[in-house]
Amino acid sequence: MNLKKNLNIIVQLALKDIKIKYNNSTFGYLWMVINPLLILVSLYVIFSIIIKLEVDHYQIFLLLGIIVWNFFSEATLGSINSIVSSMPLLKKVNVSLFNIILGANLSSLISFIINVFLLLCMMYFFKIPIFQPIRLIGLFYFLLLILIIISVSSIICVIYLYFKDITHIWTFALFIGFWITPIFYSETSVPKQFLSFYMLNPLARIISHIRNTVLYNYIDSPYQIMTTIIICSSIFFVSLFIYHRYSKKIYEVL
Amino acid sequence: MKSINLKKISKKYTLKKRKNLFFDLSSSKKHEFFALKNINLSINQGECIALIGANGSGKTTLLKILSGIVKPTSGNIKTKGRILSFLEIGAGFQEELTGRENIYLYGSMLGFSKKEVDLNFNEIVSFSSLNDFIDIKLKNYSSGMKVRLAFAVAMSHNPDIILIDEIMAVGDEEFQKRSLNKINEMKKFGKTIVFVTHDLNLIKDIANKVIYLKNGEIKRAGVPSIVIHSYLSDVIELHESKFSLNNIKNKDKIIKQEGLLEQFNQKRNLLMIQLDSLEKTVYGNQKKYSTIIVNIIDSILDLNKKECDLVNINNRKIELIEMNTYLIHKKIPYMSKNKIFAHGQKAKSYLDLIQIYNNPKKRAAKIIDFIGVVQMIPNLNLTKKKQNIKDFLMATNKSTISEYYYELCLEFTLFNEKEKNRNLFENFKDNIVQKFSKPQIINFIFNEVKDLRLKDFDPKLEAYIISIFCEIIFEIKFELNNSQIKQLDKAIWDMLNQIIKKILILKQNYILSNSKIQLDEIEEIIDVKKQIINLRKKINKSNFIKLNNEHSIIKNIKYYNKNNVAKSEFLNNENIIIEIEFFKIPKENENLNLSIYSEENYLISELLIPIKDHILNNKIKVEIIENPFSNANYFVNTSISSKNNKVLDSKLFLSYFSITNNSKNLGSVKIKYNLK
Numbered sequence: 001m002n003l004k005k006n007l008n009i010i011v012q013l014a015l016k017d018i019k020i021k022y023n024n025s026t027f028g029y030l031w032m033v034i035n036p037l038l039i040l041v042s043l044y045v046i047f048s049i050i051i052k053l054e055v056d057h058y059q060i061f062l063l064l065g066i067i068v069w070n071f072f073s074e075a076t077l078g079s080i081n082s083i084v085s086s087m088p089l090l091k092k093v094n095v096s097l098f099n100i101i102l103g104a105n106l107s108s109l110i111s112f113i114i115n116v117f118l119l120l121c122m123m124y125f126f127k128i129p130i131f132q133p134i135r136l137i138g139l140f141y142f143l144l145l146i147l148i149i150i151s152v153s154s155i156i157c158v159i160y161l162y163f164k165d166i167t168h169i170w171t172f173a174l175f176i177g178f179w180i181t182p183i184f185y186s187e188t189s190v191p192k193q194f195l196s197f198y199m200l201n202p203l204a205r206i207i208s209h210i211r212n213t214v215l216y217n218y219i220d221s222p223y224q225i226m227t228t229i230i231i232c233s234s235i236f237f238v239s240l241f242i243y244h245r246y247s248k249k250i251y252e253v254l
Numbered sequence: 255m256k257s258i259n260l261k262k263i264s265k266k267y268t269l270k271k272r273k274n275l276f277f278d279l280s281s282s283k284k285h286e287f288f289a290l291k292n293i294n295l296s297i298n299q300g301e302c303i304a305l306i307g308a309n310g311s312g313k314t315t316l317l318k319i320l321s322g323i324v325k326p327t328s329g330n331i332k333t334k335g336r337i338l339s340f341l342e343i344g345a346g347f348q349e350e351l352t353g354r355e356n357i358y359l360y361g362s363m364l365g366f367s368k369k370e371v372d373l374n375f376n377e378i379v380s381f382s383s384l385n386d387f388i389d390i391k392l393k394n395y396s397s398g399m400k401v402r403l404a405f406a407v408a409m410s411h412n413p414d415i416i417l418i419d420e421i422m423a424v425g426d427e428e429f430q431k432r433s434l435n436k437i438n439e440m441k442k443f444g445k446t447i448v449f450v451t452h453d454l455n456l457i458k459d460i461a462n463k464v465i466y467l468k469n470g471e472i473k474r475a476g477v478p479s480i481v482i483h484s485y486l487s488d489v490i491e492l493h494e495s496k497f498s499l500n501n502i503k504n505k506d507k508i509i510k511q512e513g514l515l516e517q518f519n520q521k522r523n524l525l526m527i528q529l530d531s532l533e534k535t536v537y538g539n540q541k542k543y544s545t546i547i548v549n550i551i552d553s554i555l556d557l558n559k560k561e562c563d564l565v566n567i568n569n570r571k572i573e574l575i576e577m578n579t580y581l582i583h584k585k586i587p588y589m590s591k592n593k594i595f596a597h598g599q600k601a602k603s604y605l606d607l608i609q610i611y612n613n614p615k616k617r618a619a620k621i622i623d624f625i626g627v628v629q630m631i632p633n634l635n636l637t638k639k640k641q642n643i644k645d646f647l648m649a650t651n652k653s654t655i656s657e658y659y660y661e662l663c664l665e666f667t668l669f670n671e672k673e674k675n676r677n678l679f680e681n682f683k684d685n686i687v688q689k690f691s692k693p694q695i696i697n698f699i700f701n702e703v704k705d706l707r708l709k710d711f712d713p714k715l716e717a718y719i720i721s722i723f724c725e726i727i728f729e730i731k732f733e734l735n736n737s738q739i740k741q742l743d744k745a746i747w748d749m750l751n752q753i754i755k756k757i758l759i760l761k762q763n764y765i766l767s768n769s770k771i772q773l774d775e776i777e778e779i780i781d782v783k784k785q786i787i788n789l790r791k792k793i794n795k796s797n798f799i800k801l802n803n804e805h806s807i808i809k810n811i812k813y814y815n816k817n818n819v820a821k822s823e824f825l826n827n828e829n830i831i832i833e834i835e836f837f838k839i840p841k842e843n844e845n846l847n848l849s850i851y852s853e854e855n856y857l858i859s860e861l862l863i864p865i866k867d868h869i870l871n872n873k874i875k876v877e878i879i880e881n882p883f884s885n886a887n888y889f890v891n892t893s894i895s896s897k898n899n900k901v902l903d904s905k906l907f908l909s910y911f912s913i914t915n916n917s918k919n920l921g922s923v924k925i926k927y928n929l930k
Contacts, residue, residue, distance in 0.1 A: 005365050008367055095363055
């Protein structure tokens with residue numbers, strides 16, 4: 001009962017975010033599709049014609065990384081913005097912080113799904129087989145990705161309650177993160193001394209996993225997968241702890 | 255069955271002050287603020303509770319705690335059932351979304367599933383009468399529409415506890431009616447309602463119980479009238495409130511009694527008596543009725559824990575004349591005619607007053623000193639005891655006085671400065687009449703006199719001027735026609751009454767001002783009063799008033815003791831029978847207004863008797879039972895008024911009786927008038 005109610009609230013909040021974002025423009029919801037489509041197409045064109053790198057199917061390689069990263073950054077930053085815009089809700093109506101975070105994440109998720117769909121179309125266009133069973137393991141990584149996003153969003157939102165500067169800090173962190181994560185290069189380019197630290201970044205792991213599975217048809221070793229799972233779960237538990245401990249004081253601090 | 259139960263709830267907020275924009279870390283000072291302290295509250299199911307209190311007293315915080323938005327710092331809450339809270343108009347409403355979309359969003363906030371909202375959708379739309387607007391963005395709604403929408407969405411739910419925070423103020427008459435109806439419906443179904451309001455009239459319509467919060471604590475909780483009373487007396491002076499206690503439901507009426515005070519217990523004083531309505535002295539059941547009153551008074555006083563004297567309300571006055579010296583020692587705030595006269599330090603001078611009052615020799619001397627009044631008037635920098643009338647005039651605000659009057663006053667000033675001999679009054683009068691032609695005077699009297707607001711003016715001066723007018727009027731009355739005479743008469747009466755009132759007030763002001771009394775000046779002033787009284791008599795005799803010979807006229811007032819012996823002197827605690835004789839049997843619907851004044855012009859008691867019901871052989875008898883008066887003279891003023899309060903005849907300050915010994919017990923005046 002409680003879960004259903006919460007789910008409803010989350011869905012409504014996500015819909016609200018989307019509606020508010022796209023309601024006023026003429027094309028409205030079409031922008032949800034057109035925007036990523038344009039980005040994907042232009043990037044594709046740029047990296048096919050203008051810059052040519054030696055990686056096989058570089059365009060898909062790049063775009064995969066980009067959409068995952070976009071999902072992550074949109075969801076985390078978006079959750080902070082969602083709190084700010086839902087301030088009246090938090091203060092006056094009995095809505096829990098977690099619902100708002102999840103709502104923001106859900107709306108980012110929706111755009112991520114659209115992106116993925118477009119990418120799959122593109123892959124089909126380039127005759128990369130999509131429906132091989134191995135690739136469906138990508139779905140598992142996808143779940144891990146969602147887990148990371150929820151955890152990081154919660155941590156950041158709770159920190160935001162106490163320390164509003166986190167918005168700026170996180171923007172910077174995302175900026176740096178973009179370069180540190182193997183989005184437009186492969187992780188093999190990283191020098192061996194740093195590789196172990198480098199691969200602690202869960203997003204780096206996830207992106208490389210997804211790429212391996214989806215593009216190169218290659219399942220990583222169980223050791224690698226376990227490490228990823230451990231890293232993601234630990235971040236998740238940390239976020240649970242922080243949320244539980246520190247989000248009660250929300251109303252004094254907001 | 256308890257619906258809400260709060261135990262020892264406290265809410266502490268830590269506020270940080272921002273020092274500067276760069277370093278907001280430890281340079282900010284922390285400040286602890288207790289929004290609620292140790293609240294213990296339990297509300298039964300089906301009750302409708304109003305929360306009142308000054309802004310910042312913790313009402314909204316309490317509601318937030320009840321609705322679960324804010325967790326208390328300590329204490330625990332138990333609530334039963336679904337809670338619905340309206341803490342702000344459309345809290346959670348998104349301006350960019352349409353009404354329909356908001357209904358679904360809001361509905362989910364409140365815990366509905368989409369299906370539930372679907373079912374109630376039409377009902378919501380029709381209750382809020384937003385039929386065409388439901389698909390328009392909320393930013394285009396008026397605030398009233400938003401409230402209606404919010405209310406409609408919430409009411410379609412079935413909450414068990416409803417919490418409302420001051421939102422009923424918005425919304426047109428129709429909507430307010432509808433929401434009140436809905437709330438009443440909810441009450442019938444046994445829902446618990448807690449609301450915050452500043453509209454005290456709303457409370458009397460729907461609340462069972464009122465809680466008054468002050469600085470985070472419950473100061474008083476209980477029956478509406480008593481709690482509201484406590485709130486009003488804390489916040490503002492009672493009579494300044496727009497709220498009229500008169501309209502409280504029957505079971506909550508405070509006091510309704512005119513001219514009857516019960517015996518005070520020494521510790522208590524009456525806080526307020528509301529005298530608008532009323533029923534006559536209930537004769538047969540007097541004891542019972544009076545005990546009820548005493549109980550009510552006691553409970554109010556206990557609740558308020560205040561000791562003060564009576565307050566004037568509206569036109570029916572009861573001023574306590576005889577102070578219990580014990581009470582004076584307690585530094586009572588004395589309130590009379592919208593002003594607090596004695597408070598704290600000033601009570602000492604009040605004490606002096608009482609001592610003087612009890613001394614017969616001094617009493618004669620201590621009546622009025624107009625001149626001293628000047629010191630009490632603000633905005634005048636006159637520090638000398640004897641005012642310079644001219645300066646005084648200059649200093650007052652010219653714009654409030656008409657030109658004529660001002661010039662007249664100047665004339666008088668000059669006169670006053672030159673000649674203190676009142677025999678030259680005649681000359682002065684002639685000067686006036688010459689200088690200002692008669693039509694001007696007539697004009698002035700008609701148009702200006704009735705509008706004169708002589709607040710800042712020296713009443714002695716005023717009295718003189720009025721007397722001049724009266725004299726002039728005598729001369730010119732034959733030049734006036736009937737209606738003009740009527741008007742004039744009314745105007746003069748009004749002015750005279752104003753002066754007398756002013757005398758009462760200003761005198762009180764003065765008495766507390768610590769200036770010394772000069773016996774000469776007092777004599778002068780007594781003379782003025784006598785003049786006025788004589789003038790009245792004159793006017794009476796000259797038929798100014800008796801235009802309509804059909805109404806009743808007072809012939810005589812006599813006093814008898816209980817053995818029916820005519821007397822003019824009585825002892826304390828004796829029964830005094832006052833007999834008012836009329837010239838003829840009066841018309842229907844005329845009222846006799848009987849008031850007893852002390853020598854100092856304190857109004858002791860006042861009665862309004864419908865003549866027809868009580869007249870016997872052209873006489874009305876009124877009996878003061880066991881009079882509480884002490885050694886002094888008491889005037890009995892009588893006047894006859896018609897149904898619409900028009901004064902038809904009046905015998906003011908002309909009749910009195912005396913009491914020859916001191917009273918030991920101070921008490922109330924019990925007047926019996928149903929002697930048929």
